[in-house]
Amino acid sequence: MDINRIQYCLKLVGSSFAQIGRDLEATRNTVRAVCARDTRSRKVESAVAETLGLKLCEVFPDWYDAENNRITAQMKKAMSYEARANARAEIRKIFEQQLAA
Numbered sequence: 001m002d003i004n005r006i007q008y009c010l011k012l013v014g015s016s017f018a019q020i021g022r023d024l025e026a027t028r029n030t031v032r033a034v035c036a037r038d039t040r041s042r043k044v045e046s047a048v049a050e051t052l053g054l055k056l057c058e059v060f061p062d063w064y065d066a067e068n069n070r071i072t073a074q075m076k077k078a079m080s081y082e083a084r085a086n087a088r089a090e091i092r093k094i095f096e097q098q099l100a101a
Contacts, residue, residue: 001058003035006035006059010048010051013053020051026043037063058091058095
């Protein structure tokens with residue numbers, strides 16, 4: 001999920017980067033940087049996913065596998081491009097079904 005979609009979905013549930021930042025005693029820019037994938041923070045990632053009512057792997061498919069285990073750089077290199085594309089497509093399909101509901 002890209003940063004614009006995350007921000008839009010947060011608005012749909014009545015939240016924002018700033019609200020999550022206040023809840024975590026972090027800045028809005030920190031939350032935005034994590035959502036833009038400029039940096040990583042398990043605490044922020046978890047808060048965003050929880051606020052949206054989604055799994056970590058649905059919000060950050062490049063960073064978490066289907067069991068919400070963090071994907072390391074070494075694991076990422078080991079995964080083939082095709083496998084990552086298939087995973088993103090599956091996650092996108094799940095998210096679109098949840099938005100439609």
